[in-house]
Amino acid sequence: MTVFEIWLGAFLTLAIFSFLYRDNPVYRLAESAFAGISAGYYIGLIWESVIVQFLWVPMTNPENPKVWLVIPLFLGLLMFARLFSGTALGKYVWLSRIGLAFVMGSTAGVFLMSELHGNVLGQMFGTMQVQSAQGEPAVLLTIIVAVGVIATLIYFYFSKEHTGALGVTAKVGIWFIMISFGAHFGYTVMGRISLLIGRVYFLWNDWLGSFLF
Amino acid sequence: MSLWDRIDKLDRRWIFLLVGIAVIIPLFVNMEAEISITPEARQLFEAVDALPNDSSIVLVTFDLYAFSLAETEPMARAALHHLFSKNIRVVTVTTIPLGGPSIAERVTREVAAEYGKTYGVDFVNLGYKPNYVSVLRGMGTDIRSIYPTDNSGTVLDSLPLMNEVFNYDDLDFIFVTADNGIVDFWISIVQAQYGIPVGAGVTAVMAPKQYAYVGSGQMTGLLGGMKGAAEYELLVERADLGVKGMAIQSLIHFLIIALIAVGNIAYFISLRRKRRGQA
Numbered sequence: 463m464t465v466f467e468i469w470l471g472a473f474l475t476l477a478i479f480s481f482l483y484r485d486n487p488v489y490r491l492a493e494s495a496f497a498g499i500s501a502g503y504y505i506g507l508i509w510e511s512v513i514v515q516f517l518w519v520p521m522t523n524p525e526n527p528k529v530w531l532v533i534p535l536f537l538g539l540l541m542f543a544r545l546f547s548g549t550a551l552g553k554y555v556w557l558s559r560i561g562l563a564f565v566m567g568s569t570a571g572v573f574l575m576s577e578l579h580g581n582v583l584g585q586m587f588g589t590m591q592v593q594s595a596q597g598e599p600a601v602l603l604t605i606i607v608a609v610g611v612i613a614t615l616i617y618f619y620f621s622k623e624h625t626g627a628l629g630v631t632a633k634v635g636i637w638f639i640m641i642s643f644g645a646h647f648g649y650t651v652m653g654r655i656s657l658l659i660g661r662v663y664f665l666w667n668d669w670l671g672s673f674l675f
Numbered sequence: 676m677s678l679w680d681r682i683d684k685l686d687r688r689w690i691f692l693l694v695g696i697a698v699i700i701p702l703f704v705n706m707e708a709e710i711s712i713t714p715e716a717r718q719l720f721e722a723v724d725a726l727p728n729d730s731s732i733v734l735v736t737f738d739l740y741a742f743s744l745a746e747t748e749p750m751a752r753a754a755l756h757h758l759f760s761k762n763i764r765v766v767t768v769t770t771i772p773l774g775g776p777s778i779a780e781r782v783t784r785e786v787a788a789e790y791g792k793t794y795g796v797d798f799v800n801l802g803y804k805p806n807y808v809s810v811l812r813g814m815g816t817d818i819r820s821i822y823p824t825d826n827s828g829t830v831l832d833s834l835p836l837m838n839e840v841f842n843y844d845d846l847d848f849i850f851v852t853a854d855n856g857i858v859d860f861w862i863s864i865v866q867a868q869y870g871i872p873v874g875a876g877v878t879a880v881m882a883p884k885q886y887a888y889v890g891s892g893q894m895t896g897l898l899g900g901m902k903g904a905a906e907y908e909l910l911v912e913r914a915d916l917g918v919k920g921m922a923i924q925s926l927i928h929f930l931i932i933a934l935i936a937v938g939n940i941a942y943f944i945s946l947r948r949k950r951r952g953q954a
Contacts (some may be wrong), residue, residue: 482691500773507772512805515823572808572864581865582891588891607890643882649900653746653879655694655927656901659920660745662698 465672472669475661557569610638682941690934706922711797712804715889716906719874723754723848729762731847732840736861737769737779743854743878746866748782749904750876751852755786757911758850759904763838765798766846768814768822770807770857776800776826795834802826807857811864843869851875859886862893868911876903917929 463471477492508582517535520528543557589611592604617635618630676684726733735754740748766785769775780800787798804810813821818841819876822947824830831837839845849871851861858875866873872895877885879900888894898907901924904917 463826481690504772506712507803508805508923511803569808572812576808576860576863576867579867580859584862584891587888587895588887591891641871642883646880649879649882651901651931652902652924652928655698655924656746656879656920657692657742658698659901659923660916663745663916666699668704 463668468668472665475665479661502631537564609634614638677948679941681717682937683945684906692929693930693934695820697930698923698927701923701926702750706926708920708922708925710902710905710909710918712906712910713899713903715886715897715899716903718889718911719898720757720907720910721756721874722872722874722895723757723850724761725762726761726847731761732845733765733795734849735759735765735767735779735783736849736851736853736857737767737775737782738771738851738853738857739769739775739778740771740854741774744778744903745920745950746878746901746915747852747854747876748778748914748922749829749901750898750907751782752915753904753907753911754784754850754852754876755783755912756789757907757915759790759792759797760788760911763847764796766800766801766836768801768810770805770810771855772803772805775787780826790843792803795829795838797832799831800826807860811860812944815865817886818842843871845872849873852877854881856881862888866893867922876907 474492474495477488480486481489506646517531521535522530538561540561543551543554546552546555548619589607593599613631613635615635617632617639619628620631622628680693680838723733735751735758737747737751744893755765765783767779767789769779779802782800783800784794792798801818802825804821810821816904818837819831822831825837842866848863850859851873853861853875854877858877858881861873862864865871873893874896875885875894876898877900878904881905882897882899885894885899889897898904901917901920904916905914905921908914909918
């Protein structure tokens with residue numbers, strides 16, 4: 463990084479950290495700059511990597527022009543019909559739903575298979591098999607997983623009042639969910655502190671280190 | 676107002692200050708934390724280590740934004756050190772537009788330079804393309820249909836490494852570094868439907884969910900957060916920010932545990948006093 467980049471990075475980091483004391487104009491400047499630059503960068507990237515590379519270049523290829531790309535172009539342009547809302551062309555807003563329906567249909571088809579393969583079948587098989595043990599008793603692990611899955615599923619079964627045996631099992635399910643939340647919280651704390659450590663390292667080594675030591 | 680009441684109503688900015696001091700202190704004092712290697716990290720290391728030297732090709736993904744670099748960059752660096760030290764060739768890719776392509780370019784080139792690796796021959800950065808579902812599925816059929824060029828606009832056919840890589844069948848392993856839910860799709864689309872082994876280094880926030888994939892055998896090893904990065908750094912004997920950061924992590928974890936304990940004690944004492952006052 464150049465000296466300018468380091469100083470800019472340090473200024474923006476400190477500007478964001480200043481929010482920890484209270485909201486202030488310097489923080490809002492950094493926040494707005496991030497939002498604006500991100501949007502501009504994203505538009506430029508999409509223009510170059512999608513519109514130019516996947517649409518304009520193949521369509522205008524003199525040897526083998528892909529004329530059929532007019533169809534996705536047309537569907538994409540229909541999306542902008544949403545902007546007609548509140549104008550004299552407001553009655554044509556529905557046109558945007560044609561492109562949107564294509565996206566929803568294709569996405570649902572792809573996700574159906576990936577969810578089935580990855581999260582439904584894969585996790586079901588994983589739950590049913592004996593857990594691999596690395597020093598721990600495998601039978602105990604397998605029982606814990608089986609009890610945890612069944613009890614948690616029963617907790618989310620709302621068609622019958624949680625009383626009697628169902629209620630006890632649902633309470634066991636809550637315990638498993640709470641332990642899971644605890645693990646998530648612990649990891650989240652570690653993650654957020656890691657980000658702080660990364661920024662402090664940058665300020666200490668790259669920024670202060672560039673002129674203090 | 677008693678001490679416990681004051682603690683109960685403490686301005687949270689004092690806690691921010693305490694955490695800030697706890698991060699800064701280890702910069703002045705040389706601290707070390709004992710880092711144990713988890714079975715999941717060892718599994719990932721051993722899977723990569725078992726790949727044949729010289730002939731293997733591994734896809735390393737940089738599915739990450741700049742904000743998570745403290746956790747994900749040490750993982751990616753350690754992975755690249757491991758791969759390049761074994762003369763394994765590397766293809767990098769990202770599904771994240773903001774930062775992903777440039778982070779992949781910078782990190783890979785820096786590590787590759789240490790091993791004298793040549794761009795196009797030993798490693799290639801494909802860069803970013805939008806719509807990750809289409810990207811992940813399309814690469815299974817023909818990488819060129821998704822990436823006609825690399826990140827710099829060079830046609831793939833002109834890069835020697837890419838003359839051996841056409842789809843997932845030509846890859847031996849996928850090493851995902853991610854700070855978002857895209858890692859789920861590397862499992863559900865690529866591993867589940869194309870059968871290629873996938874290992875991952877993810878941010879700590881994401882890690883608990885990913886253990887389910889390791890347990891079911893869908894994921895070949897896992898690195899969780901800075902701790903995971905430190906573990907892999909130790910396994911490849913390249914201690915860096917991950918290992919250094921864990922000393923600070925340990926100190927702050929003690930502080931947070933103490934704050935949770937003190938906060939709860941103060942809350943319950945205040946509650947008891949209020950009840951006594953009402954009675």
